[in-house]
Amino acid sequence: MACFLVPAAEAVITTVAAKVIKSKEKEQTISVSMPDGTVAEVTKTPFSTKLGWLNKLLWGGSALLAFEHVWHGEVVPFFPFLTAVKNGETSEMLAEMGSAGVMMAVLVTAAWAGMLAVSALIEKRSLRETAPAKEEA
Template sequence: MACFLIPAAEAVITTIVTKVMRSKEANPETVKVQLDGEEPVEAEKIPFSRKLGWLNKLLWGGSALLAFEHVWHGEVVPWFPFLTAVSDPAEAAEMLNEMATAGVAMAVLVTAVWAGMLVVSSVIEKRAKKALPAES
């Protein structure tokens, strides 16, 4: 009914956090890695704000496409109050229940997948550093 509003709200918050972090971030850390399996090269580690950007894109993209699905089903309309369920108290209660269950679960799953991506990227970064031949 309006479950996409929860991930969309999270997207608003994470986008603001990303912008604030980006403005405060210092110069990125430079490391030596083998990017193509040949000579080690100097490379910049991507900052956390960029990784937070992944979550933003997942949340915004998913919310936008889900919003379209709700328009398709007539649950979202382009005129006030935009959500058809709001006009009926019983339907409004059902909508709030769906937001609290499915909506929150969506936001949690997307965030959990992103957290998994952070773990994997951290492992890849560490492995890339370890794979370097010992400097003579």
């Protein structure tokens, strides 16, 4: 009915949050060992960039789901834009947003959290590999 509105609302919040965090962040340079065995100075991926991954997932997914809703006639290009509201099914629509919509937002955020965990592991492993390489040099 209008489940995509929940991840879209989350996308608005995370986009604003990413912009605020980006303005306050400082560049962090670290040494890591590269696949060819050399040690290079690199910039650590800031949190605002990582939050940008969530933004892209949420905006992209919401946009394509909005299209699906237009396809099924659940979203129309004239007021009140949502067929459910026009047909007096607002409570059913809100219930669907509360179940499927919230689940969508939670699943996308969980997938992003998983990506953060994996990237943190990769960063830690690279730093651990760099320490002996630096000592040898």
